[in-house]
Amino acid sequence: MPKPSPKRIPMRAQKPEKRRYNFDEVPFGYSPEEAMAEAQRCLQCKKPSCIKGCPVEVDIPGFIGKIAEGDFWEAAKIMKRTNVLPAICGRVCPQEIQCEGSCVLGRKMEPVGIGNLERFIADWEAEQAECVKCEKRPPTGKKVAVVGAGPAGLTVAGDCIKLGHQVTVFEALHKPGGVLAYGIPEFRLPKAIVQREVDFIRSMGVKLVTDEVIGKSRSIEELFGEFDAVFIGTGAGRPWFMGIPGENSLGVYSANEYLTRSNLMKAYLFPKYDTPIVKGKHVAVIGGGNVAMDSARTALRLGAKESMIVYRRSRKELPARAAEIHHAEEEGIVFNFLTLPKRYVADKDGWVREMECLRMRLGEPDASGRRRPIPIEGSEFRIPVDMVIVAIGNSPNPLIPGSTPGLETGKHGNIVADPKTGRTSKKGIFAGGDIVTGTATVILAMGAGRIAANSIDEYLKTGEW
């Protein structure tokens, strides 16, 4: 086998000076030739370390090998065996710490572009007249209710229907997808792709009920009148605020609200769409994760002259995906590292006008292994702003834990579930995704969904808990 080239095939993308004004997807994807060339860099390791880095253990050399041969159909089939949402994972997985982070090539050169290839094969399949059909087991007559149509719930639904059970998904919002629909912006994950994946699951026979808030219109207990098992995948929906003075000023948003207005409600098309949104000119986004990058880049596209990230640690500790940080930098997002907001100052009508911040320095590593930020006394300074987006995280959605007596919850209001089975403290109830772990990743939520689906199947067969 020839030695692989040290650099991966780059993915063509919209130019930064153009894309910062539109909501179209940033990278264009590989052409078949580019994909084959990139696939040929894979060494087809006998003991592939990359698979260990993937939470759902995609057969990476398997599907990449088929791409290298030009057999895209077979590649898609291999992919769909372990991953029902490849078009999404290829775009949003933090590959640099998962599959690609474990690829052997990465020790000496750029790892294989596994995410790019995954995206390629999913998009290729979508363009074909036919799609990969999944084999379904004969009907079992059992019924499974899935609460929440995010990545965790959709995975459970897709897997359980393949296992022969009847599945109904209940979603509180008017659109399925969870964070994929309301949180992650169009320029990073086109909504047509989410729709396509949802349609695929529907085409397998899953029933999807939107506008149904479980815990309000029906309790979990009541679902057992109709269903034999229930999976809870309601996500980490409640936004955190810092609790500092001025945080309720006009123009201070939670990232959830800002992104929901823009993505789910299409406020960027106001007034054609009815939902309004504040269009800040000098925008500060508090936080350093994917949510913060998405917010800052959305603000730019909604007409901000200046959109900045305000993060209390340094660049090295930014938790966002490497690709998003890179894209944000290219687009001209300003990064204020080692900075912590202390309070917001509003004008007489209540609109935010300035934020007072403290400079930080990094101390010893904390429990998370990252160096702890320490405020520098007397370092207060002010930044003029007319809009602030708080993107410091979410806690688990309290609706279901609060309305289901006897369901064990943890310190932060998360549902306690066995990571090996997804079983909760109550018979017949399973849970997974952000509602159990707190905000994590799409692929971890899907991984939890897969585990739960298998253990639901077992429970429905044996009745044993």
Place this chain on the structure above:
Amino acid sequence: MLGPGIKRFELDARDIARKALPGQFVVLRIREEGERIPLTIADTRPDDGVIAIVFQEVGKSTKLLGTLEKGDSILDVIGPLGNPSEIEKFGTVVCVAGGVGTPEILPLARALTQAGNKVITILGFRNKDLILMEPEMKAVSSELIVTTDDGSNGTKGFVTDALKQVIERGTKVDRVIAVGPVIMMKMVSKLTEPHAIPTIVSLNPIMLDGTGMCGACRVNVGGETKLACVDGPEFDGHKVDFDLLMQRLKIYLPQEKESLELFKKTCEHQGENDA
């Protein structure tokens, strides 16, 4: 039609009708391009699977809702959301409502009466043409006082004047519940505070999802930030920062105006086409 710009609709919503309790609300989205707006569940008929809403046409979405006719459908109806009102035997409860708050307080007054309370209802309107639902309210109250700002009917003055009289005439009031414009709820709370009468208000901040996910509806109660859609909508009136609520209700004023004007224009346009 209940009054000028105030309409009552009955909606087919079986699951919601079965579960809804006084004080809860729904979120509606009328059409694909529409926004999500919250409206109180004004009544339910669980056996027919029907809920009632009463709304005032104040802007684009409520005016658009008002153009719908019997048999039309609404794209999304989500609920019942929020916590139900606390209904217990308190003793004497004064229900205070103004304008479009009137239909919202009807199921509350009814439930409180059924729970064995003496219910005194005070309703306030700007003038006699705007008076709503007097007979229905009378039927569920031991005493009904109607005020008009200009004295064109009932007692002249504001609901607070009437409430003051009730307190001053020596009636032992065990609880006050106020639903209506923010300024009214603020004045009622101010009035009852020195008398240490527990006062419950139903807050109406701008909402988006209504499930506690976005934080749009945050209000300050007793120095703490609460989400009205999941922690409320009812709160202790003596602890609410009403000024903040009034400010936050104004966030989108320019956009609301733009949206309404565009809506009026397209309506006129359609009118021309129809002719």
